[in-house]
Amino acid sequence: xxxxxxxxxxxxxxxxxxxxxxxxxxxxxxxxxxxxxxxxxxxxxxxxxxxxxxxxxxxxxxxxxxxxxxxxxxxxxxxxxxxxxxxxxxxxxxxxxxxxxxxxxxxxxxxxxxxxxxxxxxxxxxxxxxxxxxxxxxxxxxxxxxxxxxxxxxxxxxxxxxxxxxxxxxxxxxxxxxxxxxxxxxxxxxxxxxxxxxxxxxxxxxxxxxxxxxxxxxxxxxxxxxxxxxxxxxxxxxxxxxxxxxxxxxxxxxxxxxxxxxxxxxxxxxxxxxxxxx
Numbered sequence: 001x002x003x004x005x006x007x008x009x010x011x012x013x014x015x016x017x018x019x020x021x022x023x024x025x026x027x028x029x030x031x032x033x034x035x036x037x038x039x040x041x042x043x044x045x046x047x048x049x050x051x052x053x054x055x056x057x058x059x060x061x062x063x064x065x066x067x068x069x070x071x072x073x074x075x076x077x078x079x080x081x082x083x084x085x086x087x088x089x090x091x092x093x094x095x096x097x098x099x100x101x102x103x104x105x106x107x108x109x110x111x112x113x114x115x116x117x118x119x120x121x122x123x124x125x126x127x128x129x130x131x132x133x134x135x136x137x138x139x140x141x142x143x144x145x146x147x148x149x150x151x152x153x154x155x156x157x158x159x160x161x162x163x164x165x166x167x168x169x170x171x172x173x174x175x176x177x178x179x180x181x182x183x184x185x186x187x188x189x190x191x192x193x194x195x196x197x198x199x200x201x202x203x204x205x206x207x208x209x210x211x212x213x214x215x216x217x218x219x220x221x222x223x224x225x226x227x228x229x230x231x232x233x234x235x236x237x238x239x240x241x242x243x244x245x246x247x248x249x250x251x252x253x254x255x256x257x258x259x260x261x262x263x264x265x266x267x268x269x270x271x272x273x274x275x276x277x278x
Contacts, residue, residue, distance in 0.1 A: 011092060012104040012139070013085075013123070015070050017162025017183065020050075020084070022092045031092045037080050039065045046080075049087045072163045072181055073108040073136065074115045078122060085126035093127075100129035106136035109167050109177035135174045137167025148172050153275030157264065161185050166264045168271045176270040178263040182256050187212050194252035195231075201242055202232040215249040218257050 014021040015035070022031035033050030038057050040047055041064060048056055057066055069080035093099060103123050107116060120131045137156040141148045146169075148154065154169045160183045167177035188208040195201045203211075207229055215225045225246035233240050268276065 010102040010104065011089075012106075013088070014106055015073055015119070016160055017068065017071050017073075018185065019161070020088055022088060031088060033088060033091075035068055035070065035084070037067045037069065037084055039067055041065050046083060049084050072179075073106070073160075074111060075118050075122060078118065082122050082125055085122060089127040100127055102130040102132070103128040104132045104134060104139075106139040107133055108163065108179045109135055109137060109165055109174050110179040135167065135177075136165055137169050137174050137177060138172065141169045153271065153278035155268075157260075159183055159260070164260050164263065166260075166267045168267065168275060170275055175272065175275060176267050178267040180259060180263045182259045182263075184209075184212070186256050187216070187253050190256055191249060191252045194248070195244070196234055198248075199242065200234045202234045203229060204231075207231065211244060211249055212253070215244065215246040216253060217246055217250050218253075220250070221246050 010025065011030075012023040014023070018035060020031075020033050020035045021029055024030050034054045036053050036057075037049050038047045038053035039045065041062075044065070047053070047064060053066070057064055067077065067080050069075065069077045069084055075081045089101070089103075093101070105119060105123060107119060116133050120133060123131045136158060138148055140156045140158050141154050144156075146154050148169050149172050151171055153175065156165075156167050156169055158165045162181065162183045162185055163179055164182050165177065165179045167174040169175070188205055191208040191211055192203060192205070195203060211227070211229065214227060226243060228241050228243055230239065230241050232238070
């Protein structure tokens with residue numbers, strides 16, 4: 001199997017730090033689930049996975065423990081990864097009436113051979129009949145409709161939940177690339193820290209996520225964006241509303257953006273000169 005010979009029975013899986021996606025050739029995204037399991041705090045038994053786990057954790061966080069079985073595109077805990085993937089493939093199979101699909105899975109550009117073997121093994125155990133591993137920048141380029149087999153360079157920047165990858169793709173492979181453990185979750189954390197440090201104001205992750213999406217920018221905006229949010233005055237512990245601007249969020253995100261720019265510059269410095277002009 002190669003990634004240009006996909007049938008209706010084949011699926012692609014994206015092992016994101018925040019979400020796991022299952023994609024089919026004809027239908028696009030057929031399943032999106034949080035990449036988590038909920039465990040009973042007392043006996044550490046698995047209570048639920050994916051969306052059900054997230055719902056339970058939102059309602060009764062004190063009695064449950066959240067597990068993210070893979071981080072940065074690789075397996076952090078084999079046992080829980082296997083359990084989650086079995087559940088995901090089973091759910092996808094019910095929608096499209098397949099049992100043992102062929103699976104295309106993306107991996108980070110800096111993944112090791114051992115990590116690739118672990119991903120392939122766990123997918124086979126989870127129900128895949130065959131596994132094809134592809135570098136994620138190549139998969140992103142294909143998804144954008146680019147001809148990755150051409151002898152020209154395509155620069156791909158992918159900011160995920162737990163990591164950011166940059167790759168120069170040419171002739172079906174990654175010619176040069178970089179991967180750092182900086183992603184959307186890190187942006188959220190920096191926004192929380194900034195508001196607490198500069199404004200003595202506490203917010204949760206979901207509010208930080210909304211601020212990142214609604215007001216986030218890498219360069220100054222012509223018209224500044226403004227919104228009101230509700231949180232906690234960290235000095236008094238009293239709930240209140242404050243006004244936050246796009247300038248505030250830009251300042252909060254400066255460090256992660258700087259790290260991403262450095263990783264891009266590093267990859268470009270290792271790119272063959274004949275591809276840089278592309």
